[in-house]
Amino acid sequence: MKEGNLEEGKERRTMMLPAMDSSLEDDVSVSDNLPAYRLDEEQVALVVASDGAKRSPRRSTFSQALQTQPITVPRDPWLAIRTTQRQKQRRKFCALFVITVVVVAVAAFLVIEMAVLEDTQPTHGIEEEEEDIYDEHQRGGDDDLAFDGFDDDDIIQSNNTDETSSDRITCPQEPPPPSDNDKQGNFDEYIEADTTKLTATGELAERAEDYRNQGYDGFSKNFAQAKENIYDYVQEYFVPALRNGGGSIYESACGTAANLLMTLEIIAESGVKDVTVYGSEYIADSVTIARQMIEAHMPEGFYMGSICQADSTNLEHVPSNSMDVTFTGYIDPLVDPLDLHPDEGISDSIARCKSADHEIAEKEQKAQEQWFARWVTEMVRITKPGGSLIVEDVAKPICEIYRDWGGVSQAWWPKAVADYGWDIRVDSITFGPAARSPVKYKGRRYNVAMRKMG
Secondary structure, eight states, X not given: OOHXXXXXXXXXXXXXXXXXXXXXXXXXXXXXXXXEEOOOHXXXXXXXXXXXXXXXXXXXXXXXXXXXXXXXXXXXTTHHHHHXXXXXXXXXXXXXXXXXXXXXXXXXXXXXXXXXXXXXXXXXXXXXXXXXXXXXXXXXXXXXXXXXXXXXXXXXXXXXXXXXXXXXXXXXXXXXXXXXXXXXXXXXXXXXHHXXXXXXXXXXXXXXXXXXXXXXXXXXXXXXXXXXHHHHHHHHXXXXXXXXXXXXXXXXXOTTSHHHHHHHHHHXXXXXXXXXXXXEESSHHXXXXXXXXXXXXXXXXXXXXXXXXOOTTOOTTSOTTOEEEEEESOOOOOSSTTOSOTTTTHHHHHHHXXXXXXXXXXXXXXXXXXXXHHHHHHHHHHEEEEEEEEEEEXXXXXXXXTTSOOOOOTTHHHHHHHHTTXXXXXXXXXXXXXXXXXXTTTTTEEEEEEEBOO
């Protein structure tokens, strides 16, 4: 700094400040609330010396201004500048904070919305990853009946009955007429999946041969995982009726036979042999796949009977009292039981459940129960006296569980025995978790097992 300028400042004992350019207006503001006073020569020298050391262009302009024009400034010359900078930083931080909160809130909303949609979307059998089978076996009312299994003493073996021989089963020559549950593209996912498992000549494609590493019949779990889940269940409810050998087993609506095949493997691993295998399936390509799968991978000591294309509510090609074990992996429910709104399907039924119009909802449930009864009636008819009958993955009524396709309650089964005249021992009816999906379908689906009188 030039000495002459300091002398001039001493004589005036004030600071001279020219009109400041616009660049200072952003950084310099004088607060009305701060006490002001005039800088003496020592303070001016301190500011100017500090400016020279820091070599800031804006501070240089300010220090030059201090020497040329009187001004009343805040107690700290740089307080106003720092205050403005802090205000800018605070505004920037607040803006970033608000944006972050908004983004997090939107993301959380989307995650919750997706979870709700996934949870409310019914599944025909499409699974997710799940935990080990849970052990909640109960006894009592609708949800509290035991799942104790069948005792060997309660099973009447085939050689003690006068049943009609299953050897006379001949598949129908014509495909079945459209089924009551073949609506709104109910089977499209199965039909599409079947096309990838067959070659143009109708032989099993490589994808079908690799069945142990894939999901099946709409399930995401592969064959080995599903087999592990149902292992104890099959041993408890299937094996006793077949233990003496020479028996027969029938799956109604067997799909591509993956469920049937894993059931046969578990039975064979329990030491049972000499079992003849039968089944039926509504979809033509599924029948083709099922026949080839069973013939190619059936356990040793088991024999191929027949797998026919048929409607599970009409098994007239199967003789009465001919099967030791009759089961089905899933009863496909009616999507629109009263055909009120074919285009809306299940969503319309759910809406009626939530509305005050309970009369129509009750009629729909009654139609659903009659559909289940038609299916089970045929299973009861073809089962031998004393034989076992199992229905897997039964969904509860749509008005009880919105996240499924609809079905029947556990309380319905004992009542149906009387209503439809089934030759079933009511005290043999047992319930338990849906073995293939015990965690996913907990509280939503269940298995039911029973024995025919004889």
